């Protein structure tokens with residue numbers, strides 16, 4: 001059983017390759033995208049994605065723009081931003097826009113895995129609450 005379904009978004013193909021292997025070894029299902037546009041396509045076609053690991057610095061549509069789109073279209077999907085020194089400000093903006101957390105590149109894999117697990121737990125709790133609320137609503141209409 002997979003612990004988490006992740007979408008890794010980075011324009012650095014080598015980084016994607018290394019991270020994908022490391023995360024897969026830790027029982028995670030890893031999808032990947034090299035741009036914001038591709039990330040939105042992957043989210044649309046893989047409804048099982050729970051957490052997005054998002055590079056702040058992407059060509060074309062910036063990481064912050066991608067974060068905004070994700071939060072608009074998939075509010076329950078959690079996002080972890082990855083940033084270099086030069087773009088810490090953007091990562092902080094990301095927190096204001098609803099990112100779960102951010103990490104500095106190069107990031108420690110164990111720390112990243114911990115953050116992913118926290119984000120998945122948060123998402124699942126959130127979904128359970130929504131299901132409970134719906135059940136209660138239906139029950140109250142019947143009562």
Ligand SMILES: [Mg+2]
Pocket residue numbers: 010011012055056057058059
């Ligand atoms: Mg980049």
